[in-house]
Amino acid sequence: MLEKLNEIEQEALASLAVIEDEAALEAWRVANLGRSSPAMNVFSQMGTLSKEERPLVGQRANQVKVALEKAFAEKLEAVKQAALAKSLATEQLDVTLPGRPAPRGRLHPATQNLRRVLDILAEMGFQVYTARDVESDEYNFQLLNIPPHHPAREMQDTFYVESAQKEGSYSVVMRTHTSPGQIRAMREFSATNPQNPPPIRIALPGMCYRFEQITARSEVQFNQVEGLVVGESITFGDLKGTLSDFARRMFGQHARTRFRSDHFPFTEPSAEMDMECFVCGGKGCPVCKKSGWLEILGCGMVHPTVLQNGGYDPRRYSGFAFGMGPERQIMLRHKINDIRYFWGNDIRFLEQF
Amino acid sequence: MKLPISWLKDFVDLKDLTVIDIADKLTMGGMEVEDIRFAGLPLPERDDHGFKVNGIAWDRDKIVVAEITAVNPHPNADRLTLCELFDGQIHHTVLTGAPNLYPFKGLGQLEKPIKVAYAKEGATLYDGHAEGLVLATLKRTKIRGVESYSMVCSEKELGISEEHEGVIFLDDDAVAGTPLVDYMGDAVLEVKINPNMARNTSILGLAREVAALTGRALKKPVYENQVKGESIEGRIKIEIGNPALNPRFTIGLIRNVEIKPSPYWVQRRLRMIGMRAISNIVDATNYTMFELGEPLHAFDYNVLAARVAGPSAPVVISTRTAQPGEKLTTLDGQERTLSDSNVLVCDSAGALSLAGIMGGAESEVSPKTTDILLEAAAWNFINIRKTANQHNLPSEASYRFSRGVHPGLCLEGLKRCLYWMAQWSGGQVAPGIIDEYPLPPKQAVIEIRASDIRRALGIEIALNEAKSLLERLEFECELVNNELRIIAPPIRMDIGEGVVGVADIMEEIARIYGYERIPETRMADPLPPQRGNPALEREERVRDILASLGMQEIITHRFTSPEIENRLLPKNAAVPPIDYVRLANPIAPEKRVLRRSLLASVLNVVERNARLSESLSLFELGSVFVPSDELLPREPRRLAFAITGKRFESAWDTRIGVKVDFYDLKGLVEGLLDALHLEVSYAPAVHPSFHPGKCAAIIANGASLGVFGELHPLVQENYDFVSPVLAADLDLEAILPLLPALGHPVRPVSEFPPVLEDIAVIVEESLPADRVEALIRQTGGKTLASVRLFDVFRSEQIGAGKKSLAYALTYQSFDGTLTDKDAAGIRTRIIRRLENELDAKLRS
Numbered sequence A: 001m002l003e004k005l006n007e008i009e010q011e012a013l014a015s016l017a018v019i020e021d022e023a024a025l026e027a028w029r030v031a032n033l034g035r036s037s038p039a040m041n042v043f044s045q046m047g048t049l050s051k052e053e054r055p056l057v058g059q060r061a062n063q064v065k066v067a068l069e070k071a072f073a074e075k076l077e078a079v080k081q082a083a084l085a086k087s088l089a090t091e092q093l094d095v096t097l098p099g100r101p102a103p104r105g106r107l108h109p110a111t112q113n114l115r116r117v118l119d120i121l122a123e124m125g126f127q128v129y130t131a132r133d134v135e136s137d138e139y140n141f142q143l144l145n146i147p148p149h150h151p152a153r154e155m156q157d158t159f160y161v162e163s164a165q166k167e168g169s170y171s172v173v174m175r176t177h178t179s180p181g182q183i184r185a186m187r188e189f190s191a192t193n194p195q196n197p198p199p200i201r202i203a204l205p206g207m208c209y210r211f212e213q214i215t216a217r218s219e220v221q222f223n224q225v226e227g228l229v230v231g232e233s234i235t236f237g238d239l240k241g242t243l244s245d246f247a248r249r250m251f252g253q254h255a256r257t258r259f260r261s262d263h264f265p266f267t268e269p270s271a272e273m274d275m276e277c278f279v280c281g282g283k284g285c286p287v288c289k290k291s292g293w294l295e296i297l298g299c300g301m302v303h304p305t306v307l308q309n310g311g312y313d314p315r316r317y318s319g320f321a322f323g324m325g326p327e328r329q330i331m332l333r334h335k336i337n338d339i340r341y342f343w344g345n346d347i348r349f350l351e352q353f
Numbered sequence B: 001m002k003l004p005i006s007w008l009k010d011f012v013d014l015k016d017l018t019v020i021d022i023a024d025k026l027t028m029g030g031m032e033v034e035d036i037r038f039a040g041l042p043l044p045e046r047d048d049h050g051f052k053v054n055g056i057a058w059d060r061d062k063i064v065v066a067e068i069t070a071v072n073p074h075p076n077a078d079r080l081t082l083c084e085l086f087d088g089q090i091h092h093t094v095l096t097g098a099p100n101l102y103p104f105k106g107l108g109q110l111e112k113p114i115k116v117a118y119a120k121e122g123a124t125l126y127d128g129h130a131e132g133l134v135l136a137t138l139k140r141t142k143i144r145g146v147e148s149y150s151m152v153c154s155e156k157e158l159g160i161s162e163e164h165e166g167v168i169f170l171d172d173d174a175v176a177g178t179p180l181v182d183y184m185g186d187a188v189l190e191v192k193i194n195p196n197m198a199r200n201t202s203i204l205g206l207a208r209e210v211a212a213l214t215g216r217a218l219k220k221p222v223y224e225n226q227v228k229g230e231s232i233e234g235r236i237k238i239e240i241g242n243p244a245l246n247p248r249f250t251i252g253l254i255r256n257v258e259i260k261p262s263p264y265w266v267q268r269r270l271r272m273i274g275m276r277a278i279s280n281i282v283d284a285t286n287y288t289m290f291e292l293g294e295p296l297h298a299f300d301y302n303v304l305a306a307r308v309a310g311p312s313a314p315v316v317i318s319t320r321t322a323q324p325g326e327k328l329t330t331l332d333g334q335e336r337t338l339s340d341s342n343v344l345v346c347d348s349a350g351a352l353s354l355a356g357i358m359g360g361a362e363s364e365v366s367p368k369t370t371d372i373l374l375e376a377a378a379w380n381f382i383n384i385r386k387t388a389n390q391h392n393l394p395s396e397a398s399y400r401f402s403r404g405v406h407p408g409l410c411l412e413g414l415k416r417c418l419y420w421m422a423q424w425s426g427g428q429v430a431p432g433i434i435d436e437y438p439l440p441p442k443q444a445v446i447e448i449r450a451s452d453i454r455r456a457l458g459i460e461i462a463l464n465e466a467k468s469l470l471e472r473l474e475f476e477c478e479l480v481n482n483e484l485r486i487i488a489p490p491i492r493m494d495i496g497e498g499v500v501g502v503a504d505i506m507e508e509i510a511r512i513y514g515y516e517r518i519p520e521t522r523m524a525d526p527l528p529p530q531r532g533n534p535a536l537e538r539e540e541r542v543r544d545i546l547a548s549l550g551m552q553e554i555i556t557h558r559f560t561s562p563e564i565e566n567r568l569l570p571k572n573a574a575v576p577p578i579d580y581v582r583l584a585n586p587i588a589p590e591k592r593v594l595r596r597s598l599l600a601s602v603l604n605v606v607e608r609n610a611r612l613s614e615s616l617s618l619f620e621l622g623s624v625f626v627p628s629d630e631l632l633p634r635e636p637r638r639l640a641f642a643i644t645g646k647r648f649e650s651a652w653d654t655r656i657g658v659k660v661d662f663y664d665l666k667g668l669v670e671g672l673l674d675a676l677h678l679e680v681s682y683a684p685a686v687h688p689s690f691h692p693g694k695c696a697a698i699i700a701n702g703a704s705l706g707v708f709g710e711l712h713p714l715v716q717e718n719y720d721f722v723s724p725v726l727a728a729d730l731d732l733e734a735i736l737p738l739l740p741a742l743g744h745p746v747r748p749v750s751e752f753p754p755v756l757e758d759i760a761v762i763v764e765e766s767l768p769a770d771r772v773e774a775l776i777r778q779t780g781g782k783t784l785a786s787v788r789l790f791d792v793f794r795s796e797q798i799g800a801g802k803k804s805l806a807y808a809l810t811y812q813s814f815d816g817t818l819t820d821k822d823a824a825g826i827r828t829r830i831i832r833r834l835e836n837e838l839d840a841k842l843r844s
């Protein structure tokens, strides 16, 4: 009987050795470890054995059973591993095939950059103040220290809206800048406490309009963001410091700025803030038109007449204002040389942002 | 304004300053140099100087002054000459084709040699015969059998001007052998002059700035003249009609002038600054205008004297406004019809010139003129601006007058011009100047303290330092106690008084001190009240939600036309009378009004992109413009979006061709409103732009928030679309105020297991699905956690005019685990009410 058990064990292990898949392995399990397998039959035949033989055979039968079970478990693991290895080896995708497109929405590049500008300004304490697109001549020009027939009006070719005429010119215009919002904001805030108007720190975004032909370089409408600060101790040094901080946030901490004198009717002193060209590092290239500098924004101390018109006493309050073109920043950043792309809304342009 | 460096040198010592240094000072000081054209002077060695630079440098050894001693005919060519030339060291024979040398041909040795600019072999010059500016190097060659290795130059070849009619004849002071660059090497700065710097539309004005910005002395021009002959006092009178339009008029006289070309250096400077040289007298008026900024006008005095009543009567020059319809022939030969705002300079016989803009033909200086009456006057800049625009007569004079020339300049301009006329024509300046000055402008007086400087600029500048800065610009300053009393110089029209004057002075102090020297600081002022901008924040949320729903934002022109917007109406439909905000000066007919519909803008963009993408999903958010009874129109905010094309983008293994329909659009509408946490309902709507059966209104609190649907087939025909377009037109003015201010309520989530169940009911086709769902929800109460319609089914089996609606219901309690019995109870109640109230039948 012991010999038979040895035979059973050897035969079973031999047949197990050649098995390669799970189905055959299952069949082997039934055949060798199932209820009617030869090894199990030994247990059922125990009764026919002698007293002396019984413990020996019983012990041996158990050993065989344990050995077969262990071998089975090892084989099962090996077969699974082999199957996995085989499938890993054969299931090779072409990972360079494109994925299935997920629908993706986007904001217009002008909105994206406008937000970026406003976010930075917001962190610097500038609250967004929005105002209307169609303005009176009074708000767009006169209250900003640009009287009728002033030479400065030539700097801003204006779209006039059919309306009542005053001295031969229309009294309603498409705003040429967001500056009329400065007057609206100052008047709104000073009205809350005329004797003691609150300080102001606002950003004024919005679409502005200039009477021009639409070409690669000029558009009839463009976004502008202006900033206005009014307080009791605002200086030109603050203007320089604040705007250089802004430039570093907007264009990177290495951004170098310079302020040169310029003229705007609503600020005095006025300045232009240039930034060292980020394309060529100041050496001169087509983006900066070989100058090494990029004009980023116009700025200046708020003109006393403008403060006065806004309800802020210029003897007590001072302030600074600045204005920039978010689309121009996008064009510089992405080397776009046709401004018509913005409102042309060609999907092939928009989808690149 | 063009600024030749050689001319600038007349008034300020430029020692140790490069051209780039000067350009940099001007640019930082508010006079931006837009480009620099070199004509002789060496170009900068490095290229990181920050300016646009072009032009040519003249080699010191290869381009020199030379003299032509004889002009001989060419043996084989009539049109060429062979010049005997001395370059200071060697005698050469030089071949030329210059027509201005023909008259000297065959005269033998010239009595007075002709001074010329001479270029030797290897010199780099512009090719005089090429179109535009082409650099070429002078090479040895043979022309018609005669060897040539050098040349006599024209202005074009030297990069001075476009002039190539003949070679340059230099003035007598040029010495043969001198490097030409030392004699007249130059560079011209193109300087942008802002409106507040009208005083700097002159060489002297810019020189004053350069002197002030570099701390150098300004060399003032000579204004005094030697006079001869009879005084003009009493012989010439001035009558000013309206001093507000003509605050000052001055007259001088010069006799016995010989009209001839100006000296070469004058012609060269005029051409470099952009003016043609005409004759010594006309050139003197132009030269002085560029030099000092005062435009002048020369009359032929004898023409005027011949027109007066009698031999002893004085010439009376008067200024007045024109009669409406009055005519004047200006010296460009055009007869002009005048209006009553135009100001005329007249004599007793009639109008002589259009004041400050252009002279009349009759009294123009001619080659026979001998005596010149010279006018220097001041005019109202607004009036000149209007007149120049009215007659479309932009000129160097009207450019200056229309920006404001201080009346204080008249006398200096007059004297200086007489000086140049005498120098260049051999004439004699008559004693006496007639000066009518009825309306001298008040010179601004400003007082500042050191605290004003600290307050405006944030730095300490002592008052005596401020004084010296301002004096460089010719402000008169007096330091009394702790106050600086400042009087603006009689060239400045841009300085105010009071607080405005202080700001004007601060700008001048900062400019001359140097913006770059003012340190950057952070605001010490307290942070103002932080208000935010809730309206904008809500709009930005809408934009974000739409982008998250896969839509592309677009931004379009606000300008459109009624025709473009009427494409929203079915073909041949009656156009309702709609009032638009109209532009008075549109750039094009299709951009003549402000848009009233955002949907029209979005559909234009859909059309433009229809063939570029298999599916489109676009939105725009912005204002439309509605005329109102007020001065300014209303600008309500709208939102429009449109989708078209395939529901899913194709991939390499999926080519599902299903196109978007009403329910795709509604999904977007619901996605938006759900993200905004708005409770709304939908109702069938009628709108001319939409398919009558596929259009819905969004309703909240009984009011419509907008409509959406499939475009009407007859509207689709108005566009070049590829697939049906579905669109929504929403009123943000109605939607945004409904948004919960603080936050929407959030339902708790139950911990107990849900019971899931489906029910299907058969109802009349005409019954809106939302009524079934509403009844289910109402009946299910709190325990019915969710209801989802998962199938709509129609078949013969169900019956004609009927539909089956299948819902997945989720029951869930917050108090404990629901039993099947609990769920069955609710279900029974739901079914009973559906049967009783909506005539529904349970589908088994």
Ligand SMILES: [Zn+2]
Residues within 6 Å of the ligand: A277, A278, A279, A280, A281, A282, A283, A284, A285, A286, A287, A288, A289, A290, A292, A293
């Ligand atoms: Zn660059």
